[in-house]
Amino acid sequence: MTLSLTRRAALAGLGGALAMPAIRPSFAQGAPIKVGVLHSLSGTMAISETALRDTVLMMIEWANAQGGVLGRKLEPVVVDPASNWPLFAEKARELLAVSKVDVTFGCWTSVSRKSVLPVFEELNGLLFYPVQYEGEEQSKNVFYTGAAPNQQAIPAVEYLMGKDGGEAKRIALLGTDYVYPRTTNRILRAFLNSKGISDADIMEEYTPFGHSDWQGIVSRVKRFAGEGKRTAIVSTINGDANVPFYRELGNQGIKAEDIPCVAFSVGEEELAGIDTKPLVGHLAAWNYFMSVPGKPNDDFKAMWKVYIRNDKRVTNDPMEATYTGFRMWMQAVAKAGTTSVDPVREAMYGQKVMAPCGYEEEMHRNHHLSKPVMIGEVQENGQFNVVYKTPAAIAAENWSPFIPENASRRG
Amino acid sequence: MNRILLVLMFLLAVVLPAAAQDSYLDALPGLAGGFGSQAEAVERLGASGDPRALPLLRALSEGQLRKRGTTILLPNGSDAATGQPADATDAETVRINNRVRSALRGALGRLQLVSISSDERFAAANSVFRSRSAENIPALEAAISRESVPRVRERQELALAASRLVAPEDAVKRQGIAILGGATSEDSRALLLEARATNPSLAGEIDAAVASIDSRLIYKRAAETLFQGLSLGSVLLLAALGLAITFGVMGVINMAHGEFVMLGAYTTFVVQEACRGIPWLLPWSLPLSVPAAFLVAGLAGAALERGLIRHLYGRPLETLLMTFGVGMILQQAVRLAFGAQNREVLSPAWMQGTLSLPGGILITQNRLWVIVFSLLVLGLALAAIRLTRFGLEMRAVVQNRRTAATMGIRTGRVDALTFAFGSGMAGMAGVALSQIDNVSPNLGTGYIIDSFMVVVFGGVGSLMGTLVGAMGLGVLNKVIEPWAGAVLAKVAVLVIIMLFIQRRPRGLFALKGRAAEA
Numbered sequence: 001m002t003l004s005l006t007r008r009a010a011l012a013g014l015g016g017a018l019a020m021p022a023i024r025p026s027f028a029q030g031a032p033i034k035v036g037v038l039h040s041l042s043g044t045m046a047i048s049e050t051a052l053r054d055t056v057l058m059m060i061e062w063a064n065a066q067g068g069v070l071g072r073k074l075e076p077v078v079v080d081p082a083s084n085w086p087l088f089a090e091k092a093r094e095l096l097a098v099s100k101v102d103v104t105f106g107c108w109t110s111v112s113r114k115s116v117l118p119v120f121e122e123l124n125g126l127l128f129y130p131v132q133y134e135g136e137e138q139s140k141n142v143f144y145t146g147a148a149p150n151q152q153a154i155p156a157v158e159y160l161m162g163k164d165g166g167e168a169k170r171i172a173l174l175g176t177d178y179v180y181p182r183t184t185n186r187i188l189r190a191f192l193n194s195k196g197i198s199d200a201d202i203m204e205e206y207t208p209f210g211h212s213d214w215q216g217i218v219s220r221v222k223r224f225a226g227e228g229k230r231t232a233i234v235s236t237i238n239g240d241a242n243v244p245f246y247r248e249l250g251n252q253g254i255k256a257e258d259i260p261c262v263a264f265s266v267g268e269e270e271l272a273g274i275d276t277k278p279l280v281g282h283l284a285a286w287n288y289f290m291s292v293p294g295k296p297n298d299d300f301k302a303m304w305k306v307y308i309r310n311d312k313r314v315t316n317d318p319m320e321a322t323y324t325g326f327r328m329w330m331q332a333v334a335k336a337g338t339t340s341v342d343p344v345r346e347a348m349y350g351q352k353v354m355a356p357c358g359y360e361e362e363m364h365r366n367h368h369l370s371k372p373v374m375i376g377e378v379q380e381n382g383q384f385n386v387v388y389k390t391p392a393a394i395a396a397e398n399w400s401p402f403i404p405e406n407a408s409r410r411g
Numbered sequence: 412m413n414r415i416l417l418v419l420m421f422l423l424a425v426v427l428p429a430a431a432q433d434s435y436l437d438a439l440p441g442l443a444g445g446f447g448s449q450a451e452a453v454e455r456l457g458a459s460g461d462p463r464a465l466p467l468l469r470a471l472s473e474g475q476l477r478k479r480g481t482t483i484l485l486p487n488g489s490d491a492a493t494g495q496p497a498d499a500t501d502a503e504t505v506r507i508n509n510r511v512r513s514a515l516r517g518a519l520g521r522l523q524l525v526s527i528s529s530d531e532r533f534a535a536a537n538s539v540f541r542s543r544s545a546e547n548i549p550a551l552e553a554a555i556s557r558e559s560v561p562r563v564r565e566r567q568e569l570a571l572a573a574s575r576l577v578a579p580e581d582a583v584k585r586q587g588i589a590i591l592g593g594a595t596s597e598d599s600r601a602l603l604l605e606a607r608a609t610n611p612s613l614a615g616e617i618d619a620a621v622a623s624i625d626s627r628l629i630y631k632r633a634a635e636t637l638f639q640g641l642s643l644g645s646v647l648l649l650a651a652l653g654l655a656i657t658f659g660v661m662g663v664i665n666m667a668h669g670e671f672v673m674l675g676a677y678t679t680f681v682v683q684e685a686c687r688g689i690p691w692l693l694p695w696s697l698p699l700s701v702p703a704a705f706l707v708a709g710l711a712g713a714a715l716e717r718g719l720i721r722h723l724y725g726r727p728l729e730t731l732l733m734t735f736g737v738g739m740i741l742q743q744a745v746r747l748a749f750g751a752q753n754r755e756v757l758s759p760a761w762m763q764g765t766l767s768l769p770g771g772i773l774i775t776q777n778r779l780w781v782i783v784f785s786l787l788v789l790g791l792a793l794a795a796i797r798l799t800r801f802g803l804e805m806r807a808v809v810q811n812r813r814t815a816a817t818m819g820i821r822t823g824r825v826d827a828l829t830f831a832f833g834s835g836m837a838g839m840a841g842v843a844l845s846q847i848d849n850v851s852p853n854l855g856t857g858y859i860i861d862s863f864m865v866v867v868f869g870g871v872g873s874l875m876g877t878l879v880g881a882m883g884l885g886v887l888n889k890v891i892e893p894w895a896g897a898v899l900a901k902v903a904v905l906v907i908i909m910l911f912i913q914r915r916p917r918g919l920f921a922l923k924g925r926a927a928e929a
Binding site for chain 1: 446447474506508509510512513516541597598600601602603604605606607608632635636639642643646742743746750751752753755757758763764765773775776777778847848849851852853857889892893896897898901
């Protein structure tokens, strides 16, 4: 279908469909606007982050196809921090001090974000962080376009405890051993306690990055479930350790009807390497799924297909958050009339974008988006069937009321 | 009068069969509603006894039902209520969730208790065991009286006991408790404990039954821990065997060893893709991958040895740095060729699922095959070294290079072959690891440290030491894990090895070789 079109022309057509006001169609004079891309292209996180680099490049091509921003062309500066957390800080400094980028899109793991945070604050840079995370953070130099715990983790556990989710009374918290799972599980434990689930009914286990031998843990979960109460697994396992984990669940015959497992870091991209037949019914909580119906998502998926030229590649939640953040930044720059960080930051507040998830998302003064919560069940084809979604977008509580020492910082 | 009678008779004729169908027709529209009403409809359909319910529920569980408004459409396009062809424009698939799926399992299980296939009856008994309800008791009793296959009958009796446990009368419940107490499974234990919360009057009997299950579960868990330890050990053994030759025998510190494992895993993927076009060959792609992976990794090893390593013999630090660099080049090359995404290697059917041993011990098939495979590879290595001409020359060169050379052995060629042999074994390990780990460019990095650990612990240069070391570390790890967690267990094992190496620097089985003399 698109064979006769060039990629650029097709993207321009899509751009027209998405109708961006305030963008003039031709380049005026002026140096190009530099956009930093800080995602791991090698190492253990490459599985997840490579697609985000592609998403940013796609957005830059799309923006240029309709005349750039403020009549200036966008120019990507791609660096590879190689899943190496200290290297993230070095590369961030390089982007800001040497390449002098106007904005950066990057990071996946919380540990990498924590590592670049001081650099962005010191040099007054602007970072868009597109992944759901544990909260307890708010920097004037970062816009968080992924979910905070109240937009993902807590609604998901509430669903498991509700009638549709199987009325779980015992929860196994399994995670990778770093800041995001530990903080999320701390919040969840406090939340579960507040709902009358005692510590005796909560199991918590951590594994290293890239863990592959899940036999012991999965059989301990089975034993944990043998106490006569409905049990569910809440997984904050990150990266490619998920593949052997799900394989072990399938091999040990743990069906979603008996012990459902809800994951916070497993999306379409991560499922691409797994045989999903034994996993039908296991859950994931996100703010977007590729299977969401509606025109905004159809346009987004079409745009991705045209750019990546591979029908098998999927879209996922962090890609959607990258897309939404990028468009908000473009709108804010157009509104501010400049790319300098301070005016753009002011212009960001209150920006709205019709996101591919089918809801209008708004950037609030706490640097977080309002987002809908969706819970999907894995299907045989590796896609998710949305079984629950909130009627409206929910504002983020980045300071969780369940972490006592930070609760007072809300507001 | 007659006319009235006729009308009455006519009405009866129409209404009576209709009454039997009522529950079917009444329940049907519920399938088009929300998950709650779907689950309720499924339960009513399962209880209706209508012959149309079974195919309908099957189609629902397979995701083949469609709906248009409140009309349910069968896979063949006809209206499920009337059986007539219906308009299917804009019909959408009926989607279900876990709640509906679990209701479906119970309903289908009940309907399939009388299936012709014994596998289906077995699955049905398991489903009814989980969905347990007092209404199932007569159906189960009838099924048991007709059942001739022992393993199905056993499951049916357990299912009956589970259903009796939720019956209203205490006497019936006691029958259930007695049978469940005789099983050795966590499921039965969970059911008993669940019943304990609602039946304080039966607490004593339930506790006794649970204690009896627990006393048997101890052995079962010990056996499972042992198996898991051996399984982890076999993975370590596979990863370390090649290294035991290149490092243990030749004394080359090869940091690219993990990447040869990774090459083996990618070879498995390529062979599988090549077999895709030929359906009968596909289940055999894994055995076919073994020689292919050996060749690919072996050739890569030979090239590395001839091209680079031989210039650095006797300079371990340079060798270490150089092979480390080669490893990174290989990783990035594979990432460029195959992409950063993990590649999916399918498991053949004979490697999936669990094997149930007597005593309720569950063993995952893929892990069992990996253990068998690791022992086969070890046997192959031993045979090659002990029984072949190449093995003899290799041992000669290791013991005394110059004397071997004077005997007419081309030592350079033997070095290359030995290194290729060790690398090829790493490639074979990659075939096995493709079944239990991710086929990604950084597959090997996770194993390189463990491999060195096993070789040093077992004794540099000794294959038997590698076997004992790998299995010992595997079991040790799994024994510590339940108390300490996965992260601390790894740390603890590392500390134990460090202490051990302090006492015995040459490992469990110290051998003489070029490395030992150095």
